[in-house]
Amino acid sequence: xxxxxxxxxxxxxxxxxxxxxxxxxxxxxxxxxxxxxxxxxxxxxxxxxxxxxxxxxxxxxxxxxxxxxxxxxxxxxxxxxxxxxxxxxxxxxxxxxxxxxxxxxxxxxxxxxxxxxxxxxxxxxxxxxxxxxxxxxxxxxxxxxxxxxxxxxxxxxxxxxxxxxxxxxxxxxxxxxxxxxxxxxxxxxxxxxxxxxxxxxxxxxxxxxxxxxxxxxxxxxxxxxxxxxxxxxxxxxxxxxxxxxxxxxxxxxxxxxxxxxxxxxxxxxxxxxxxxxxxxxxxxx
Numbered sequence: 001x002x003x004x005x006x007x008x009x010x011x012x013x014x015x016x017x018x019x020x021x022x023x024x025x026x027x028x029x030x031x032x033x034x035x036x037x038x039x040x041x042x043x044x045x046x047x048x049x050x051x052x053x054x055x056x057x058x059x060x061x062x063x064x065x066x067x068x069x070x071x072x073x074x075x076x077x078x079x080x081x082x083x084x085x086x087x088x089x090x091x092x093x094x095x096x097x098x099x100x101x102x103x104x105x106x107x108x109x110x111x112x113x114x115x116x117x118x119x120x121x122x123x124x125x126x127x128x129x130x131x132x133x134x135x136x137x138x139x140x141x142x143x144x145x146x147x148x149x150x151x152x153x154x155x156x157x158x159x160x161x162x163x164x165x166x167x168x169x170x171x172x173x174x175x176x177x178x179x180x181x182x183x184x185x186x187x188x189x190x191x192x193x194x195x196x197x198x199x200x201x202x203x204x205x206x207x208x209x210x211x212x213x214x215x216x217x218x219x220x221x222x223x224x225x226x227x228x229x230x231x232x233x234x235x236x237x238x239x240x241x242x243x244x245x246x247x248x249x250x251x252x253x254x255x256x257x258x259x260x261x262x263x264x265x266x267x268x269x270x271x272x273x274x275x276x277x278x279x280x281x282x283x284x285x
Contacts, residue, residue: 016126022141023193024228031207036159045098047199049075051105059112072184124195124247140189194247205254212261212268
């Protein structure tokens with residue numbers, strides 16, 4: 001098989017595979033909390049908000065990680081500030097802030113004449129990943145996984161019932177911004193793989209698929225990470241074998257797995273629900 005031979009022969013493909021697997025894991029893990037909190041739009045906002053930081057980082061010659069994390073966290077804080085200090089609801093504040101941040105990023109890229117990098121920033125190109133990008137992704141991945149492990153109970157309680165969390169004395173707002181920081185870091189780690197435009201799909205789709213397959217958060221996290229890794233490997237295979245855009249193929253692989261779960265999932269799948277409905281009608285007749 002050409003893909004296996006390529007893995008053995010080409011160093012760039014090995015780095016691409018390792019980076020894709022790491023991104024699949026951390027997107028799957030963080031995506032579970034984003035899904036449970038109903039914050040899919042926030043994931044979209046953060047992914048777009050990192051663009052100005054990326055543009056500035058390229059302009060001053062530093063790694064895009066630092067600028068992207070800064071603008072992503074700043075946007076998350078701005079969304080919270082606007083929604084908490086006005087009549088504007090959070091979804092409206094998200095729409096305003098991420099649109100403004102993304103527009104600013106496009107202008108900065110144009111002014112700073114960095115348009116040659118724009119395509120890879122927007123849509124990703126994991127086959128061109130550099131060793132420094134791979135190590136940054138590994139560092140982010142370990143930080144995210146350790147953080148989730150250490151603060152699992154706090155994230156669990158605040159994701160399901162913020163009122164109860166406040167009764168227990170948990171700093172709900174601080175935990176929210178902590179999760180936003182992790183989300184920003186995951187978004188930055190995913191830029192090289194799927195890009196700004198498609199990163200929200202890797203955050204949401206594997207977690208949504210896992211949500212159809214289990215009712216336990218711990219199991220959901222494991223399944224979501226597994227689906228993220230599977231989508232990354234399948235997408236990279238098609239990208240390399242047929243010369244397709246890596247980010248798009250990875251996202252389509254994740255979407256295919258979602259629809260398989262949507263139809264065939266035990267208890268939650270469309271086919272299962274139709275069979276149960278048919279059995280109930282037969283029983284009543």
